[in-house]
Amino acid sequence: MKIVSIIALLLISMLVISCTQGNKQIADFKKEGIGEVDVSRQESYFPRTAHQGDTFDMGLALINNAAYDAKDVRVVVAGFDNAFVDLIHEKEEKALIAGRSLFDQDGEEAQFQFQGVVNDLLGAEFKNQNYFIYLTYNSKMEFTPKPCIGLRQIYKNIQDQGCSIPEGATRYNGQGAPLTVESMEILPPSASGGEIKFILTLRNRGKGNINTVQLDKAMIANKELHCQFRGEPEMTKTVIFPEMKTLEVVCTALLETENRYTTTLFISFLYDYERVIQQSLELKR
Amino acid sequence: MAEEAERANAAREEKEAAEEREKAARAEKKIARQEFAEKLSRAGSTVGEFFTKKRSVSPAITGSALKLSSVLIIILGLFQYFLRLTLSGTTTLTFYLSLFLFALAGYALAVKVEKDKVAIFIPMVLFVIWYFGFQGSLTPSFLLTYLLISMIVLALPAILTKGEAAKPELYGLLPVLFLFLDIGLIPWLIENFQLPVTPFLDSLVFFMPWWTLFGLFVIPETENKTFNFIAALARIAGVIYILMVLIVPLIPDIGYDSSSSLLPELSEFEQAQARLRGKLPQGENPFVSNIACAFSNPVDVPGCIQERQLLSSLKIVCQSQNIDEGTEEFDTCLDEEREKQKQALVEASGTVDPSFKEVTTAEFIISEQFFPKETVITSGQELTVHYPATVKVKNPRRQEITFDFSCFFTKGSTTVPGVVSLQGETKTTITIVTENNELPITCTPSASLDGSYKLVYEATLSNLKTTSSLKRAFIGMKSDQEKQQIIDQLSRTTFRTRLDSVSQAPDEFARINFGFGKTADDPYIAADDSLILVSSVTNNGVGKINHIRNYQIKVLEKGFTVKSGDIRCVEGSAITVPETISSRTPYVLPYSSCFLALPETLQQFDAPFRIETFFADLIYDYTIKKEIPITVKVEMTS
Numbered sequence: 077m078k079i080v081s082i083i084a085l086l087l088i089s090m091l092v093i094s095c096t097q098g099n100k101q102i103a104d105f106k107k108e109g110i111g112e113v114d115v116s117r118q119e120s121y122f123p124r125t126a127h128q129g130d131t132f133d134m135g136l137a138l139i140n141n142a143a144y145d146a147k148d149v150r151v152v153v154a155g156f157d158n159a160f161v162d163l164i165h166e167k168e169e170k171a172l173i174a175g176r177s178l179f180d181q182d183g184e185e186a187q188f189q190f191q192g193v194v195n196d197l198l199g200a201e202f203k204n205q206n207y208f209i210y211l212t213y214n215s216k217m218e219f220t221p222k223p224c225i226g227l228r229q230i231y232k233n234i235q236d237q238g239c240s241i242p243e244g245a246t247r248y249n250g251q252g253a254p255l256t257v258e259s260m261e262i263l264p265p266s267a268s269g270g271e272i273k274f275i276l277t278l279r280n281r282g283k284g285n286i287n288t289v290q291l292d293k294a295m296i297a298n299k300e301l302h303c304q305f306r307g308e309p310e311m312t313k314t315v316i317f318p319e320m321k322t323l324e325v326v327c328t329a330l331l332e333t334e335n336r337y338t339t340t341l342f343i344s345f346l347y348d349y350e351r352v353i354q355q356s357l358e359l360k361r
Numbered sequence: 362m363a364e365e366a367e368r369a370n371a372a373r374e375e376k377e378a379a380e381e382r383e384k385a386a387r388a389e390k391k392i393a394r395q396e397f398a399e400k401l402s403r404a405g406s407t408v409g410e411f412f413t414k415k416r417s418v419s420p421a422i423t424g425s426a427l428k429l430s431s432v433l434i435i436i437l438g439l440f441q442y443f444l445r446l447t448l449s450g451t452t453t454l455t456f457y458l459s460l461f462l463f464a465l466a467g468y469a470l471a472v473k474v475e476k477d478k479v480a481i482f483i484p485m486v487l488f489v490i491w492y493f494g495f496q497g498s499l500t501p502s503f504l505l506t507y508l509l510i511s512m513i514v515l516a517l518p519a520i521l522t523k524g525e526a527a528k529p530e531l532y533g534l535l536p537v538l539f540l541f542l543d544i545g546l547i548p549w550l551i552e553n554f555q556l557p558v559t560p561f562l563d564s565l566v567f568f569m570p571w572w573t574l575f576g577l578f579v580i581p582e583t584e585n586k587t588f589n590f591i592a593a594l595a596r597i598a599g600v601i602y603i604l605m606v607l608i609v610p611l612i613p614d615i616g617y618d619s620s621s622s623l624l625p626e627l628s629e630f631e632q633a634q635a636r637l638r639g640k641l642p643q644g645e646n647p648f649v650s651n652i653a654c655a656f657s658n659p660v661d662v663p664g665c666i667q668e669r670q671l672l673s674s675l676k677i678v679c680q681s682q683n684i685d686e687g688t689e690e691f692d693t694c695l696d697e698e699r700e701k702q703k704q705a706l707v708e709a710s711g712t713v714d715p716s717f718k719e720v721t722t723a724e725f726i727i728s729e730q731f732f733p734k735e736t737v738i739t740s741g742q743e744l745t746v747h748y749p750a751t752v753k754v755k756n757p758r759r760q761e762i763t764f765d766f767s768c769f770f771t772k773g774s775t776t777v778p779g780v781v782s783l784q785g786e787t788k789t790t791i792t793i794v795t796e797n798n799e800l801p802i803t804c805t806p807s808a809s810l811d812g813s814y815k816l817v818y819e820a821t822l823s824n825l826k827t828t829s830s831l832k833r834a835f836i837g838m839k840s841d842q843e844k845q846q847i848i849d850q851l852s853r854t855t856f857r858t859r860l861d862s863v864s865q866a867p868d869e870f871a872r873i874n875f876g877f878g879k880t881a882d883d884p885y886i887a888a889d890d891s892l893i894l895v896s897s898v899t900n901n902g903v904g905k906i907n908h909i910r911n912y913q914i915k916v917l918e919k920g921f922t923v924k925s926g927d928i929r930c931v932e933g934s935a936i937t938v939p940e941t942i943s944s945r946t947p948y949v950l951p952y953s954s955c956f957l958a959l960p961e962t963l964q965q966f967d968a969p970f971r972i973e974t975f976f977a978d979l980i981y982d983y984t985i986k987k988e989i990p991i992t993v994k995v996e997m998t999s
Binding site: 152153154155156157158159160166167197198199200201202203206208210285316352354 | 714716717718719757758828830832842846850851854855867967968969970971972973974975976
């Protein structure tokens with residue numbers, strides 16, 4: 077009985093830890109948490125040494141842990157000194173690596189193979205080669221919250237269906253991609269018939285870099301929602317994602333009623349992603 | 362009226378009854394609260410008792426359980442080790458076996474300690490959650506939360522048991538350490554710190570049966586003293602080994618490749634500075650710098666090491682001038698010396714290539730034992746002494762080198778020519794093509810000697826060839842932001858130090874230094890850059906460069922063209938060099954600078970960037986010499 081209570085204590089601790097962790101590290105097909113195309117450690121192989129005259133193989137195994145498909149996946153190997161290493165080919169492409177879904181909760185895996193030949197080291201005992209694997213792809217992220225909209229609580233005598241508009245920004249755990257809507261703040265109009273604003277803060281929480289972000293679709297309850305990147309003209313739908321920073325998107329909609337009610341937002345973004353993996357190979361005579 | 366009185370009575374009675382019920386309810390609540398408090402207190406003391414209670418298991422049973430589990434760990438550990446060797450790495454089977462051994466190790470430790478057995482598993486569970494549940498995340502915000510909660514979880518049993526659970530909790534870290542060493546360390550270093558781990562560290566982790574070592578740690582003492590002694594030795598060796606594995610990753614070049622070796626770089630740095638004012642004094646031990654920097658400045662360990670080493674050397678220089686540390690004068694001295702260092706580095710336009718361990722060398726060896734330093738002859742007697750020497754030649758690249766020997770004796774302004782005998786024959790020239798050679802020669806004076814002389818042996822080596830190499834990164838047509846990203850990546854790996862950007866050659870007699878780019882030592886070349894090429898020749902040895910037969914900087918064969926300037930900036934022949942050329946003053950070749958045009962193939966390409974190494978050959982004649990004092994005493998015959 078006592079052991080059971082201690083184990084229960086531990087399990088509760090585990091639960092507390094899991095729940096208090098700000099973001100789920102692994103995305104699931106429900107489009108939550110953080111997920112991206114990851115390197116499968118067990119399936120990838122990169123030799124550490126190769127001798128003069130040897131042919132060597134390298135294999136990069138990827139698994140799509142995001143909740144969305146990765147398109148135009150491109151893997152490029154760069155950084156080998158062309159005087160000492162000849163790569164048979166330095167680029168491999170794949171049109172699509174499917175993400176996690178109801179039908180495949182693990183995400184699709186893909187293999188990329190490369191081969192190289194070590195040339196004459198011209199008398200040197202060794203040469204250290206630091207090289208990089210550039211992984212690039214395009215993908216999307218969908219943000220589908222169910223916010224409460226309408227006038228603020230200070231206005232009395234309005235129907236509210238039991239919902240209230242939060243003060244300040246609401247934080248989110250991620251949408252199953254490296255690009256995340258970190259928070260959304262709702263700014264209701266000060267009087268009836270005005271515009272309601274949604275301020276979204278986007279952040280890259282992946283291991284790589286997001287180069288550009290494109291505003292794809294924005295709907296509020298099946299009606300179009302006007303969105304634009306803060307500081308950019310309304311026409312600009314694609315922007316460069318600032319490295320290590322956040323990006324703000326401001327969406328506006330005209331309120332049809334002053335009552336408060338829960339509705340559905342659908343805002344999707346397209347982005348191109350790049351991840352660089354560094355490896356090294358020692359060439360020996 | 363009576364009805365009214367009855368109603369009033371009934372109401373009073375009802376009120377009193379309600380008051381009574383309320384009182385009873387309050388009393389019940391109070392009792393319930395007391396009971397709950399008691400229960401809570403009992404629960405606390407139960408948990409505390411649970412942690413602190415000694416298990417009433419007989420020592421014999423405990424001993425046999427411990428023996429059994431530790432022996433099982435040793436055997437399974439060996440099995441897992443051989444599986445790993447046979448299957449060349451971690452497979453699903455070895456991975457799960459490691460996890461099983463991890464749990465078994467926890468059990469063995471729990472058996473070993475008498476009290477608070479369960480507490481051992483707390484850090485183990487916390488580690489499993491962090492490493493597998495959260496994939497060993499190092500995100501600061503996450504780590505902060507996780508460590509805080511872990512501390513609470515660890516502190517709770519310790520508080521309830523009045524500190525007694527703290528010790529077993531520490532024990533619980535042992536299986537964690539072994540699991541981490543077994544499966545976690547290498548991928549963790551690579552993934553989180555992007556360290557290109559060296560094969561040495563890899564082997565250090567790979568070729569150790571970690572769980573067997575753990576088994577030896579926990580196995581109880583037996584009656585067999587020899588076994589106990591061997592187990593104790595293994596434990597000590599194991600602790601040293603673990604310390605090594607944990608420290609090695611912090612050391613550049615040993616734990617991870619720092620692209621260009623840091624210590625040779627420092628020695629090069631010393632050489633450059635030595636040109637100004639002799640060899641640098643010994644500074645801080647590089648190992649100490651490594652460790653200190655790994656903790657004080659983990660973001661830029663190489664830069665920190667370089668700075669610490671430099672500062673410690675400069676301090677010694679200033680201390681040697683009898684200036685008190687901490688004074689303004691001392692700071693001024695440091696600043697001045699630092700400026701001299703910078704100047705020295707600018708001069709070091711080429712450097713020694715550390716990847717050539719075996720280089721072409723030739724030197725005179727005099728055997729003191731058999732060398733006639735002092736000879737006594739009688740007047741009228743002819744001096745027939747042969748002065749022997751050997752030229753030791755290492756020719757690892759099997760070049761065809763011609764040696765031409767000569768010797769002479771000097772005394773003030775008098776010079777007496779010597780007659781060279783090479784390998785017992787009256788010849789002075791020999792051509793070698795083999796790797797290791799020892800060429801014995803003798804020198805005999807052509808006239809009689811009397812007094813003290815300086816015997817000078819000379820050998821001129823013809824057709825020596827030393828090849829220099831220069832690495833460049835071509836980044837094509839890119840936006841400024843893209844260029845900067847590539848430069849950031851490469852400056853952390855391929856071009857970590859300035860010496861990676863200058864030409865390198867084996868540590869031989871002479872070398873050609875060359876550089877090209879936006880400036881001569883800028884390794885990053887974009888498609889639209891204007892490229893200047895410069896070159897010079899350094900005498901790297903102690904002899905003399907007689908003649909440059911030919912030099913060729915092989916850029917034309919890679920598609921470059923000379924845009925402006927003389928074509929002789931990339932290749933030329935028959936250059937006579939001044940006598941003054943030395944390692945201190947590189948000789949700038951005539952027509953040594955010109956502008957190059959970048960070939961199309963290095964302007965536009967698919968890859969994010971390209972790394973190319975360029976070569977330059979210097980073919981030259983070089984003279985080495987050896988001076989040795991001799992004395993000839995002429996005694997008069999009576």
